[in-house]
Amino acid sequence: MRYIIALVLCLPTGLWANNWDALRAPDAIAIMRHALAPGGGDPTNHTIGDCTTQRNLSDQGRAQARRIGQALRAQKITFDMVYTSQWCRTSETARLLEYGSPRKAPALNSFFGNPALRAPQTRDLRAQLERTEGLNIWVTHQVNISALTGTGTSSGEIIVFRLTPDGTEILGRIMIDP
Template sequence: MRFPAFVVFLLLLPGLAWANDWEALDRPGSIAIMRHALAPGTGDPSRFTLGDCSTQRNLDERGRDQARRIGEAFRERGLEFAQVLSSQWCRTRETAELLELGPVSDAPSLNSFFQDFSTRESQTRETLDLIGSTEGRLMLVTHQVNISALAGRGTRSGEVLVIRQTDGNIEVLGSILIDP
């Protein structure tokens, strides 16, 4: 019975190492891009209105706690960010604020295009331009679809990818995941 458990452990080991790659943030040009913390459900209600949190899918208490713990983990390591930028959705904005890593500014290119994929290419290009034109380390808080379009990889709620832009492309350097 121990053998199967050991095999499962070995299969998971690379993912575990990848999921706490704090050193990747020390690499030149690295930035953090995070999927918002836990918010039950998928997408947004049909009556969604930007700026009206009562019409949106929002963080639950587990999500709020997760965001606080992620911010605490960054602060414990002395990691600082030149800017913290967020999608205008309430769940991303609240996540960014609960991180307590600095003042939060809206970045419309980080807004979800889950309901309208026609803006995927233009928003991804705008986000690449934003990354390329900003000096210092960034913390971007956005949505699964945006991260997938930009980095070619999915993320769990609250997961942080460490990325950098090279020759107009995004290179994934690592991942940080603080379990909820």
């Protein structure tokens, strides 16, 4: 006699499913961590505007960014504007999403190498988010997303949230592939 044992793992939907409807919610804001870029941080002598001095997207990261853009368009998601930090890996990710020319926003720049910038830069980013209308996507770095939303992200992951008087409310997450 054969016995078949099945193990069913029940997880809340938000832990594994992309929440596309979150992008359609009133006041939704999409913030994305740049696509795959091997390593961590940047060399101490990096220069904004000189990609040869920075950590950059890998071929896998470039392909990931393209797939994310394709998946967003397949869901008929449109953005009024794409904002990016001045770092090469975020700018390239934003460009590869293929939603038009990204606009540089210094408030999205990484402060990984200078933690003293966390509070003032996060205040600046929040102020910019409060002034901006429509559905936009903001391509930035893990430290910025964590400081603003209180949650971590994987490379290429999109956090959808709204601003609240006390901080932020996470509406959903979208992760096309690791």
